Amino acid sequence: MSNIIKVSKEDIIYHIKISCQIPSLLEAIATRKIITETAEKEGIVIEIAELQQSADNLRLANNLIKAEDTWAWLQKHYLSLDNFEEIAHLNLVSAKLAHHLFADKVEPFFYAHQLDYSAAVTYEVILDDEDLSLEIFYALQEGEISFQEVARQYIQNPEIRRAGGYQGIRKRSDFRPEIASAVFASHPPEVLKPIITPKGAHLIIVEEIIEPQLNDPTRVVILSDLFTNWLKEKISKLEIVATLGDDTNSSSSA
Structure with a gap:
């Protein structure tokens, strides 16, 4: 040939x-x-x-x-x-x-859709067990464990695990609606109570809310x-x- x-x-x-x-x-x-x-x-x-x-x-x-x-x-x-x-x-x-x-x-x-351009800096771990996620949530609140330790133990993806579950800067539209509501109503830094979605139980730390700017x-x-x-x-x-x-x-x- x-x-x-x-x-x-x-x-x-x-x-x-x-x-x-x-x-x-x-x-x-x-x-x-x-x-x-x-x-x-x-x-x-x-x-x-x-x-x-x-x-x-x-x-x-x-x-x-x-x-x-x-x-x-x-x-x-x-x-x-x-x-x-x-x-x-x-x-x-x-x-x-x-x-x-x-x-x-x-x-x-921009001013008519200002909320859409808000952003948040978050860390996230998704668990299969809702009861376990609640246990870890309360342990985080009491300072019995760090989020970095949770990430090392429960995140499978090596790069995300090494970054401690860091999700970067994400706009409101990047989150599922039920997660966005909780994230943008938070008072950072704050650990959110587990949010249940079809993917599992989301443990999220909101580090910062970035207010929208017309830059x-x-x-x-x-x-x-x-x-x-x-x-x-x-x-x-x-x-x-x-x-x-x-x-x-x-x-x-x-």
């Missing part, structure tokens, strides 16, 4: 079809068309310096430090330099369109969410039809 396998365009299209990727691919293509057409309609202008910066950002995001890195990346993805510029251009158009449409809506959205990272998240939701709404109103060059057409009513 030869060490070379030749793959045609027809092979690629066929594989996309039988791996059921066409719907997501059509949605991605429709999204690109919506962005470019809306940007043109709204008069979005791209400056040369902005495009160069977008290209630099694309290289940085893909760790393309040297020229040979870029060439290798282009070859791997079957792209030309023109394609690379097109990707950078689309990234820039998307960012500028998002800012154009929603920059003035970020602040009102640059939060602005970026909100702007991205607003733009993404706008695109999804646009897609939902479309019927996408693909002509694949055979007797099978793909139609998607999003």
Whole structure:
């Protein structure tokens, strides 16, 4: 058998079809068309310096430090330099369109949904035995055992065990509703009474509640969410039809 396998365009299209990727691919293509057409309609202008910066950002995001890195990346993805510029251009158009449409809506959205941007620093151990979790809870309150000791004894995942059950900084939406209610009503530092979910009995220490702030990272998240939701709404109103060059057409009513 030869060490070379030749793959045609027809092979690629066929594989996309039988791996059921066409719907997501059509949605991605429709999204690109919506962005470019809306940007043109709204008069979005791209400056040369902005495009160069977008290209630099694309290289940085893909760790393309040297020229040979870029060439290798282009070859791997079957792209030309023109394609690379097109990707950078689309990234820039998307960012500028998002800012154009929603920059003035970020602040009102934040204050209308302020609680959603609260965050908490927590440590967690999940037990199978509710009675045991209560015993450990009372032992923690009495100072008979440390949470680090509980984590070492009952957490299976080595990395989480070494970190003492540390869960990082998590937004309200990252928690199950019943856990979020207890976490954000706590007075840190506080050990919460075990919370029962289908996963088990959750022993949680709330170390800190981080009040929401409309800083640059939060602005970026909100702007991205607003733009993404706008695109999804646009897609939902479309019927996408693909002509694949055979007797099978793909139609998607999003």
